[in-house]
Amino acid sequence: MTYCVAMRLETGLVFLSDSRTNAGVDHINTFRKMRIWQRQGERVIVMLTAGNLSVSQSVVNILNERLTIPDAPNLFNAPNMFEVARHVGEVVREVHRRDAEAMNEFGVEFNASLIVGGQIFGEAPRLFNIYSAGNFIETTEDTPYIQIGESKYGKPIIDRIVRYGSSLSDAAKCALVSMDSTIRSNLSVGLPLDLCVIERDALAIKSHISINQDNAYYAQVRSQWGERLREAFAELPSPDWI
Amino acid sequence: MTYCVAMRLETGLVFLSDSRTNAGVDHINTFRKMRIWQRQGERVIVMLTAGNLSVSQSVVNILNERLTIPDAPNLFNAPNMFEVARHVGEVVREVHRRDAEAMNEFGVEFNASLIVGGQIFGEAPRLFNIYSAGNFIETTEDTPYIQIGESKYGKPIIDRIVRYGSSLSDAAKCALVSMDSTIRSNLSVGLPLDLCVIERDALAIKSHISINQDNAYYAQVRSQWGERLREAFAELPSPDWI
Numbered sequence: 001m002t003y004c005v006a007m008r009l010e011t012g013l014v015f016l017s018d019s020r021t022n023a024g025v026d027h028i029n030t031f032r033k034m035r036i037w038q039r040q041g042e043r044v045i046v047m048l049t050a051g052n053l054s055v056s057q058s059v060v061n062i063l064n065e066r067l068t069i070p071d072a073p074n075l076f077n078a079p080n081m082f083e084v085a086r087h088v089g090e091v092v093r094e095v096h097r098r099d100a101e102a103m104n105e106f107g108v109e110f111n112a113s114l115i116v117g118g119q120i121f122g123e124a125p126r127l128f129n130i131y132s133a134g135n136f137i138e139t140t141e142d143t144p145y146i147q148i149g150e151s152k153y154g155k156p157i158i159d160r161i162v163r164y165g166s167s168l169s170d171a172a173k174c175a176l177v178s179m180d181s182t183i184r185s186n187l188s189v190g191l192p193l194d195l196c197v198i199e200r201d202a203l204a205i206k207s208h209i210s211i212n213q214d215n216a217y218y219a220q221v222r223s224q225w226g227e228r229l230r231e232a233f234a235e236l237p238s239p240d241w242i
Numbered sequence: 243m244t245y246c247v248a249m250r251l252e253t254g255l256v257f258l259s260d261s262r263t264n265a266g267v268d269h270i271n272t273f274r275k276m277r278i279w280q281r282q283g284e285r286v287i288v289m290l291t292a293g294n295l296s297v298s299q300s301v302v303n304i305l306n307e308r309l310t311i312p313d314a315p316n317l318f319n320a321p322n323m324f325e326v327a328r329h330v331g332e333v334v335r336e337v338h339r340r341d342a343e344a345m346n347e348f349g350v351e352f353n354a355s356l357i358v359g360g361q362i363f364g365e366a367p368r369l370f371n372i373y374s375a376g377n378f379i380e381t382t383e384d385t386p387y388i389q390i391g392e393s394k395y396g397k398p399i400i401d402r403i404v405r406y407g408s409s410l411s412d413a414a415k416c417a418l419v420s421m422d423s424t425i426r427s428n429l430s431v432g433l434p435l436d437l438c439v440i441e442r443d444a445l446a447i448k449s450h451i452s453i454n455q456d457n458a459y460y461a462q463v464r465s466q467w468g469e470r471l472r473e474a475f476a477e478l479p480s481p482d483w484i
């Protein structure tokens with residue numbers, strides 16, 4: 001399984017992914033799920049992947065191949081983020097045409113769920129969720145975030161905290177708290193994490209860090225959040241009818 | 243959808259259920275999912291139901307029918323809670339034999355998930371999760387709770403708070419916080435709620451209340467929990483690298 005979340009805020013974009021893959025609980029590996037393409041000052045694109053690993057790796061490989069073919073549509077010549085999302089959707093369909101039938105014969109579902117976001121010079125940052133069928137939706141100010149993979153454990157805290165007007169720092173913090181809740185409840189989501197932050201109009205990555213068990217900030221967030229939750233819970237009034 | 247949770251603690255049992263059913267988002271109704279059978283001083287049994295409503299209603303009706311047939315195994319003559327769980331499992335299988343094939347023909351999955359718990363004179367309180375196949379598992383001191391239905395949103399807070407040694411009052415409070423997180427994230431879980439508390443060795447219901455929007459305690463828990471979470475979040479250190 002996987003848990004990835006991304007947020008499009010007034011001031012930029014935040015992306016967070018775990019790195020655990022599993023084909024059964026006895027076949028667990030670490031694969032990064034975040035890919036970055038950037039030309040500083042012109043465009044920056046981040047992709048997070050969930051679903052069947054062979055599908056998402058094929059998508060990434062084809063996207064990179066296309067970068068080397070002159071005049072073909074690719075991530076570096078797409079005129080805007082909408083065209084980037086269409087291009088990625090087309091590549092997902094290409095993989096589907098090639099692999100889905102054979103996968104189905106072996107009882108394996110063709111399953112891909114992608115988050116693609118970024119900014120291209122001339123427009124605001126944008127964030128898309130691309131489905132297995134290659135179609136996609138975009139975040140709005142009302143719903144500024146997208147989750148893929150094992151999303152439910154970590155959704156309530158995002159719903160309570162993150163708004164379009166939230167700061168990048170608060171959004172990154174909330175993404176980490178949401179990830180912590182997911183990791184505690186689901187063995188198939190695990191460290192290390194990839195966290196990437198893009199400031200609006202910078203057209204470059206602001207920070208991209210890998211977080212493992214030794215990361216002091218993440219450790220502090222984990223332990224302090226657990227403590228504070230228990231304190232907050234203890235301060236709630238007790239039912240007087242029990 | 244449905245969300246139900248029950249906990250078996252050192253000092254007794256807590257049961258909480260919502261009451262929303264849906265067959266598509268345009269077909270939403272209110273059905274209670276908690277059933278209680280008791281003979282004060284001798285036994286008290288509570289059942290919570292999730293899955294296909296026709297299945298769970300059939301199970302309840304057959305369980306009640308059996309109470310009127312002399313000498314047949316039933317909820318009032320089962321010698322212990324293990325036999326209660328077996329009896330309920332048998333009834334689930336009976337409904338399966340009768341309805342599953344016809345349901346499958348119409349593309350409807352036979353889907354039942356039940357929580358059955360209580361205490362019978364002579365043994366400690368016990369709590370079971372009964373599956374569609376009629377088999378079941380029992381809680382232990384390590385894992386003192388069972389959730390059925392839409393369980394993921396409300397799981398992290400229970401994992402952080404509830405232990406076998408928790409008080410009945412804390413467990414009921416935590417069940418309500420867990421329900422609140424679920425209701426906020428999933429439209430198909432909704433009020434009114436049924437909350438039932440059984441004290442160990444009382445062999446009777448201690449309290450059984452219905453909670454709707456006007457319930458002052460639930461309203462206070464909802465608003466105060468939301469506030470405290472936001473405060474706790476604000477107090478977490480901000481990442482200094484963003």
